[in-house]
Amino acid sequence: MDLLNIFIKSAFIENLALAYFLGMCSYLAVSKTVRTAFGLGLAVIFVLGITIPINWIIDHYLLSENGLFGMDLTFLRFILFIAVIASMVQLVEMVVERFSPTLYNALGIFLPLITVNCAILGGSLFMISKEYNFAESVAFGLGGGFGWFLAIVAIAAIREKIRYSNVPAPLRGLGIAFIITGFMGMSFMALMGIDPAALIK
């Protein structure tokens, strides 16, 4: 129950994109059509679900005081986390290419892009600051990825529609995308009062 709780909370209430501004660069750059947004969203779920547990293991068994080296190495967190993310992305890319060429084609160029998506590193850093245990960090990774996926697919759908609207010229493209995201954030804020535990019962 607790894990489902964390999943729902990280997907809807503390949405990485619409409450913490994470991954905004790719969120805006890749949301011009639903198809590409869908691909990137899937890739983010994938990579977040893998890197957050791995970074949890690294943080607890290598960097913490009672870990393998017996000293506090937490100042190495940034370097190790980003190295893990970069290499995991590369590994996932190779595995997906080998076993599922269709998925690989769907994800295409987005997999390597994900290394510098702040939502991924941000997810790992939040996992540390919220002091989750292993199972919780898995739930948090999947939930966070799903929330981000929802946000990018939603904005891509809206942007596809709005192409035919009469937006003032200087606001066209980027400007209106920001303002729509603001409204989406407002509507997600409405979910803030929800107690996920009560929802599941």
Add this chain to the structure above:
Amino acid sequence: MANTTVQQDTQVKEPIISFGKKERKLLLDPLNDNNPITVQVLGICSALAVTTLLLKAVTMALAVIFVLAFSNLFTSLLRNYIPKEVRMIAQLIIIATLVTVVALALKAWDYPLYKELSVFVGLIITNCIVMGRLEAFALANKPWPSFIDGIGNALGYSIILIMIATVRELFGKGTIMGWKIIGPTSEYLLNTSSLSWLSWYQPNNLMVLFPSAMFVLGVIIWLHRSWNRKLIDVS
């Protein structure tokens, strides 16, 4: 492999450090025509998350100026020694080291501020401006112009950050840098409760929440593009 990048450097012998027209363009272009936030749409996440207070925005801006200038400089110094296949990881490690330095310095200097910036200091690593400038500029240019380019782009980022933060702090909390400017008690410079025509005014809490950051940036982009019309999106 490395020779492909060297070719661009074999031009006329120039002094290592100089400040002429070219450098001025590198420094000033990102402030307007090529602004990293409003034109290139890079580094949005941190720009929006830290702008609830001007102090946080200024700290973040200084951190990014430091990281971007020096990562550009170091990458440019190493550009002929980094093999093309591993350049991403090499760049990320340069950036991550500099960010660790910033984070530790901030932790030692002002711990409450460090806590308030939370994960966003660490997220300078994945700030796309840094990675973008390394890929687009530092890998193909000499150290000094790269350094200037880093400072210019970081300034372009800072200027937008400071604009957003000023608006959000002034209308959200009635303060600027912690100085009380406009509010309903006599502590504030402009006491709204004593002015009958302004007594309706209340600091708007929405301004410190997520949506307002989006609206303020959207409006800044709108104003910027109506003033500089060649930036209008025609697609």
